[in-house]
Amino acid sequence: MPAYAAQLRLLTARIITTANEHVGSSAVRALRILPPGAVDTTLPPATDRSAPGPAAAGPVKTRETASAGYRLALEAHLAAVDPALQRPAAPDDGDSSRIPADAQAVFADYRARTRETASVIQDATIRRARAERDVA
CATH class of the missing domain: 1.20.5 (Single alpha-helices involved in coiled-coils or other helix-helix interfaces)
Structure with a gap:
């Protein structure tokens, strides 16, 4: 086992605590330290890759067609945002x-x-x- 993996495993509790303190919730519950080469990071040859195309089927969602939960969250955000802290939309x-x-x-x-x-x-x-x- 490489030394960095052992070090990360020893620091797992501290890393999780720090991440959760930074986020403000218990978003991180566990870390999984993978050995070298566990994830293949090479891209397939260009001939095997599919051409980028439009996104998956379905209508494009906008604020008007978004769910009620999204609209409620957006209203709460707009009510809580301090306009003084926002960057003005200045023509640059x-x-x-x-x-x-x-x-x-x-x-x-x-x-x-x-x-x-x-x-x-x-x-x-x-x-x-x-x-x-x-x-x-």
């Missing part, structure tokens, strides 16, 4: 003519914060990649 093409004049400052601030966040993430990613490259 730079065309501010579609934004009402009284909202242009808000969208300009949003775009500036988004660019700043993206820049910080990019810088951190570059630093991490360089550090990993230097270690290797």
